Amino acid sequence: MSVSGAEKVDIGGDVVGRDKIFITINYNYSGSDLAQAQELIERYLKWVIADCAPLQLRAIDYGAARPDQKPLGLTSVYVDLNTAFQIPARFKLADYIKLTEQGKTATLNEREELRLASALEVLAYEPYLVFLGKPGSGKSTLGLYLALTLAQAGLGQKDALQRLGAEWTHGPLLPVRVVLRQFAESLPAGLPKGRASHLWIFIADELQKCGLKERTGSLIQDIATKAGALFLLDGLDEAGDEIRRYRVLEAVSEFMRTAGEKSRFLLTARPYAWQSGILLAGIAHATYQLADFEPKQIQQFIARWYQAISAIGWVSESEASDKRLSLKDSVQREDLRPLAENPLLLTLMATLHTNRGRLPDDRVDLYNDVVELLLQRWNESTGTDRGLLDALQTPTLKLADVREVIEQVAFEAHAANIGREGTADIAETELLEAFRPLLGGSRDKATLVVEYIEKRAGLLLGQGVRGRVRQFTFPHRTFQEYLAAGYLIGQADFSDRAEKLATEAPAHWREVLVLAARRARSSVMPGLPAVHAAAGTACTTPAGVGVFGWRCLRSCYPELCDSGLWQLPRFIFWADLALSWLSPSSLPVRPHPAFGHLLPRGEGQIYPAPPRGSGFTPATQT
Template identity: 30%
Template sequence: AQLGSSIHFEATLSGSGAIAQGDNAKAAAATGDKSIAIGRARDVTIIRQPITKPPALDKDAALSRYLSHTIASNRRLQLQGIRSSGELVSIDLEDIYITLSAVERRSVKDEEAWLDEQRRRAPGETMRRPAMSAAYAQQTRVKVQTALTHHPRLVVLGDPGSGKTTLLRYLALTWAREMAGEKGLVKKRLNLAEAEDRLPILLPLRDFAGYLAENHPNAATDGPKLLLNYLRTYFANQDISLPERFFAAPLAAGTCVVLLDGMDEVADLATRIRVSRIIEKFTIAYPKNRYIVTSRVVGYKGSVRLGQDYAVATVRDFNQEDIERFVRYWNLAVEITLAGEDAPVARQAAAKKTKALLSAIKKHERIRELAVNPLLLTVIALVQRYRAILPERRTELYEEAIEVLLGNWDEAKGMNAKTVLADLELDAGDRRSFLEPVALWMMENKRREIERDELGQQLRRAFVALAPDKRRQRKLIDAFLALINERSGLLTERGQGIYSFSHLTFQEHLAARAIADRDDYIDFILAR
């Protein structure tokens, strides 16, 4: 086409194509559907070529990446307080997982009565209240897996540390392995009647609540797409590259299992109610999938409760058989991991520690009452490993556990040698005192997570007495956070610059200590 001989053209092009500009441009080789060469030359050639689009993300490759990520993220449990060569030890979840028992309830009236009773008790309290124990004995005790077969939509309630999050991780791991090629695993582990190839989607609800507050403060626009859009955001933040409809297609087909963890960890009640309504709308939009939601008992009442045929199963305490199995599995996994191989010496050490711990649990009623809770049983096993005497009161047990978590990092060879903390001679009590005001601030602000900048501000108040110079304060805080994250497992970095206590129970205990240490603690409590 003749566009002229002496006029200089400037061009812009939208869509697929290429533009060659310049005084001597005659033509262009293009990868798009149109190529335009513009310049002072007389001849400008327009070449049409077939559209060549960027290759779409391969669905099979994306699924493989996602399943690999899900398996890798959930297959290991970090053992707080247990180290090898200075590093925290982790073990396979599947080596230690104990099937949870639960009580199924369907009647709303019965369920509310049950929940009211549950809220008034502490782990192990049923053993001290015979009348209540008799009432519990009349309930239908089933394995959580059995509840899954009965109810495609299930809310799993439980005390702090009862194993709710671990359950969801185990389920995500099981379904991911099934989809990755271990056929029959879901039926074997979960005893489901049908073989289920379901895509597991595990999502912490506290993260979703934060997303709502930051990006969608107006509840008037709430709908199922909010949760769907957040799924993409959540996994994109974990550097998992997935096609746009990676979740939408299987959700629409009803081939997913949606695992929503920690309704109670949405601290604000109004937001928790809002999240419940969004979950209901999501369930209506994608009705053929399996749904499992977890919560503490205290966080699930009134308007927070889910409709849309969600059944409720309340996790029951460990019985004696559960306790013995857990202690045996736990010690064996630890000893084999520390030894680096499944050697006879590791099994002998595990058997010895198991016998000693079970003997202590049977001997002391108060310890036995605590051991019915998986988290507390883990803490008991940890404390027994490093202490000659097990405390019988729960508060003392937490104290010992935190002492172990914060004190044993000194066993790491040369722990302080290369840090600015070397000359401060901090003991476990000092480290705990630094974390107490942090825990209190988080409880007062209804937070389970704290950003690095805010954490630094809270810690600075403690470090100002150690270093008046602000630059040195920052160095001390950086070193302290690095060590406590790597060595203790008590306060961990969950994401880039986002920290949380390893379990809400520890956060609550440290916050309570911070209040108890105040001279005006009575006025402080009454003011709230």
Template identity: 25%
Template sequence: MTAARVVSMRPVVSWPHEVRPGQSYLITVDLDTDLVEDWPYELEEYSVACLAEGTAWCRVESRGSNTLVVHRFGGTYGPIEFVAHVGQPEFSTAEPIRLTFLTGGGLPFRDIELWMSVTAGAAEAATRSRVLRPSPGPADETGTRPQPPSSGVRLSPEAEELATRIREFSLPYLSHIQLPQAETRRVLPVDELYVEPFLLAGSGRTTLDELLGRASRIVILGDPGSGKSTVLSQFAWATAKNTRQVPFLVRLRDFGNRELTLIELLQRTLENMLISAPEVLLEAMLEAGRAVLLFDGLDELIDAGARRHMVGVIEGAARDFPETTVVVTARPIGYPVTPLDDGVFTVAQLAPFTETEISDYVRKWFRIGDTLPPDRGDRLADGFLAEAVTVADLVQNPLMLSLLCTMYATEGFIPDNRARLIDRCAAMMFDQWDTMRSIGIHRFDYGTLRGAVQSLAWQIFTAGGGGVLTRRQALRILTEYLLQWDIADEQTASDVAGTFLDYCAGRAWVLTEVGTTAGEPMFGFAHRTFLEYFAAEYLVRESRDPADVYQAIEPHLGDARWQAVNELTAQVIDRSRVSGADKLVNLAMAGKPTVEATAYCARLLGVVLLSSGTVSRIVDSCVDLACLDLDRRQQPDGSVLSSRNDQPLADILTASRLATAPVVERALEAALARGIEDGNEAKTYLACTLHRFLVEEDPGWSAVQARAVALIPDAVRASRVLGAVVAQHRPALVGAVVAHHGTAPLFETTYVSGQLIPPPAHEILRAEWPVDDGWLDSLTSQLSRAKTPWATEDLTTFAMSAVLDLVNLWPDLPSAERPARLLLCLPFLEDLTRRGMAPYLGEHTDLGRMAFMRSTESAAGLGELGLRLTVDARRMLHRWLTGELDLIKLSGIRGSARPTRTDRSPVFFLSYARTSQQSGARAVTTLFEDLCADVGELVGTDNLGFIDLSSPTDREPWGRAKKEALGSCQVFVALLSPGYVASKHCGQEWDAFSRRETASGPAIIPVIWTPVSRTQTPKVIRHTHLFDPGSVERGVADAYYAKGLFGLSRDAYRAAVWRLAKEIVRTLRSVSVRPTDIDPDSLRDAFAGP
């Protein structure tokens, strides 16, 4: 670790009161990026949020008087927060506290030392920004706790007394929350259950406290059931309990369409707590910055005029009382119709629960109350979390999480059948409706209204769009459905439908009000899974038999939007009809099944139980579909083709239910055996590469593969591609393959499930070889005399892993094996040397010394390696080490669709929103350098990328170098951010590249740099496939979509950038983009629409 460097900083927070032993103070330091020079990575990402010693991602170590060392292991970015327990003897209040922040994980980051003062200055800004959260300390002589002044305006004794009374009276109202499920009225202490969610705002993930440290006017958007009202209630409770601020929580739906002034709103809110508040005292609190205004449910004001009036009231409060914090909640649907001024208010979106938040909530949920002993609650929580892996998409939503906890507590398990799971959740919600039957509409029971909800779901789902209906549309559909039963006239049916919608409107129920637009409420489902489930129920209910059901879903089997409904339909029909799912699958498998039908049936193996005969039909169809010609798997379009045709086979390997797994194994083994016996090359290839279809190694499938490979005859050596593939499992065949076809097949790559898999030589090098000097000597001789070059630069992706595998094996290898293995590894070693990566191998290893000799074109140390070489092998190695012989043909891109890229043109163009902020510019520059390094490692060429480093204020933004790069690069990488989609210049760059003719597919890769809401995202970007980091590391993809690349932790960032580099190279190798001259005057802003 490099030496620590002191960064001089002004005191950022100070405390004007006596420091009391045992009391905690939260001090926030906002890093001034201009003061930290030569920081190697994005400063925002590596700032430390140290809330307390013992957190999961940092450790605090005391090193003498006033010195702490904070070891960072991960966590959020943003302001540095430090809890100073100043009552500890090692802290002196007379001197500033010195903090040293160290990054963890063994990465070569620097230390930074920061200085903070806790003794002098004004701290009211800290309080207003919510960074000061002292635990309730001892009262002073007057009985009040220490408070920082706000704007310098002192309250009168009457106003101070009112403020105290409001806080005290507020606590009982705010200290409990109700569980969100409709079937219970249970309320619980807020501090026993509440888990603080993250917000998505601008630069990434943050919390409300952190966001208020940067902005004092905030809008929080969240769907029904996402917890936005709970966030506001808890914030109000914490403010009243822990600070001298006075929270005013105004639930706007309680005021209907009444157009009240701000003071009237506050007075009506206080009247609910039996507090009378004179206008003059309320205004004094607002002017002094002692009030915190919290407006819940702006979009719930249905009347457009009332909502516009309320927007004016809130904006007026923000303008007239600049010292006052203002937070507003709303639902995404409807908010854009009458938004608050985005120049004043920062908009944030509630993020789905993370794994940590889910775990915290579940453990709290099962510990609350006195109904269970603590150990029993912990066991239930552990069991729930283990089973919840199968419903990971549902438990990210607080409403669904609470429902599932209730179900687990009563039933002891989470149904593995999604239809049954959603049915149980819906039943718990519908039960609450039964309590409403006393209002005179008891004739319409659970079943009747459930059917009405199914009709609504079908109408919403098949209509597409945003998944919502206006109240009038929903009322019409429900009324028409109820009239079908001939037990009510139209007025009664309409009244029942209206009452039902009114009931749903105020609750996070199955069906709920999701927003308001054009003066009318909008209704939708609390979670999309409810919509999909009830749509599936409707489809089955309205169909006479499975044939009707299949006729309805067949046109949509390849539609991703229908995937969940199609699978739920199979589960519903299997529950409602004898062998319903079997009959549905047999209809899909009739004749020659389509790709879409086969893929659908393969997925069903993971969700329904099917008969053995039906399972065998699905397996046979999946195997037949994956039987691609081997040469097609080597072509540039092999990625797309194999991704489509191999996926069903991958699905049956990973998603089959435990009860049918043995049937799937037997059926697959039989299908492969028949293919091998018939000499089917494609099925023999599948047997050899079966492990490539698995996400992780599985002993059962490994045994199936071993038995199938054992059936393959040695005669396959006569097949060019297949012989090399089989040699992965039988290294003794390598010599025969070389004799028949040369070395090329050993180093050719193929695609499986859309992924480029290592060449056979890579696998042969790591395999166990039979001990037989005869075949080894023969192989060494054949390799020594084989024609060159042996390989193309396609093997670059796998070069490092192949060489490192051999480095690890080398010490334990028999001397007889070393020459042949070394010769087989030479192309990989040459690739590393060519790209300057020889030093990574170390000179203390034989392969490292070989790489060093090759890089210096000297064979002087060859004799010191102790290799038992034939004359031919020694001669060949000497020529290779001295540079006389190259084994890799540097031919660029494989195949006839080679991109028309000149040596001077860059591989990729990095398009981003220029900013005047140095930290943002440095972050983009760092990304560009990392991408160049990774792409260079993969393709080994020069001039890898282009980035425009001109200032956003430059008068001439279209320099010659930029125009040439944009007109000749092969891949366009766009860093999406709110600034990017709003930039006309970025839109012109996008337009310039998109005008160039392409072959074989798109070459634009949009990357989420910082989150952009869907409403902000231009249509042209929404219609372009976003970069997906995939499963390179657990949780990376989720974090990427939530925070963007800019907001990832260092390890996650590196994993995602490496995957991005591979995607750039994949695009380079499969897409051809014609060069063209760029005329800036002809370009339009692609983001401005048609």
């Protein structure tokens, strides 16, 4: 398609065409109503742009949505994704694949520099493509970006196609985006086989629901058959249980074979859904895993973010410059770097940083903010879908109540996975039993909660079916440990539990107890046992104190000073130990007068030096 005489209106860096655009459809259209066809496709492309252009911040951070201000455009902040497929840096993807097909990879220098193949160059090369990615890896956003770019190109926006890279040689293909969860829901129960016709009917019906004319669907099918289209099939993992996904894949498989020789296809899914998909439907197409953000991409996103919000007037140029540098420094923190590698969590941190001035210095406060925002994703209304609390219709139920259950689930999952790295798998049955007491014993409502967890990336993520039971996990071990800490400090026997955990499996519970100590700082009495338990009080001599013990002690020092319980024998040793090494300038608070006689130690110091990484600075010897 080509366009002439286009007027444009800017939306946060993206462009929407106005009514005076004229489109020439470059295929052998057999109908006599060319003008009507032009109008229908023009309206369709403008609808695609309006749907995809604004960055959907409300679904990420409710506080970041600014309905009274100009919206932030997707293309102004989008950063190209990489796949996990490594190729020699000197090769283009197409050339390297041809070389491997000829069996010549053995001649490559084993020491030569490698790079990750970008998602866009893979898209340009593979006509039938599957992208697999973790929750928050940017799968859906990539689909929105592609649909937006091709729609803008179809309406004549100059340079739009350049955003797809030099490897894209397929022109402004008509973009057709399908949310597979919605398609799955449209299929009748007991359907014996999924067919391509079901998908075409769904596309036509959805366009009508969005206010486009009835004939739009059949016209898109005609264009795809004769001139080609790019079909963006998003979220196979959200298409229900295995049987329903089977029907969806049957329909998609036939659709790919019959939708037009010039058409191209991109299907996205979490890995678990595609593994079962291969077995069920036998679809054998090019499959690539999306990679986490590299440091360069993280820095690029931050730069583009603050440039974009400055350009639309959310902040001044000077404020944007200061905040950009601040956030770039913040994501270098050891506790934030792993989170920033996930595009969703990085965007979430950027919204927090923008709207609240800075990221909290204390990682516990930051984790709390992130947890609250991820919880809110379950409670947002999206289209015809109601928020979780509205759907449950349970009087007095709050998100805080849901959070308490999630904290219990996190603690129990962490306890069941001692000695294992990464996040724990949580069976659907465990979630149902955990939520039922909160919901008056209703299994139906507990099932509804699990369905929301499955559909919306948040604090828990669906992992597919294993052993005939759906499995879930946390997006990062950090969240599992932080939430487990929340459950621990809420228990009446917190002191005894913490001491037992520190004694039985100190390495496994280290971060949980450190986080518990920090979270308990707002409540002195519950926090004090963490000084004793989390600092490793199973040790009877100072020599037994490791990095873990010193870090916990540093975290809890303010509570120890302010509690009035510092005189108890069980705390005197730890106070003496801490103050023998802490210089006044490195103390979390000013030294408490009660410990003045301990500052500083002289040359006859009797305690061992804290290990590196403990956060303690020795007092200056005089």
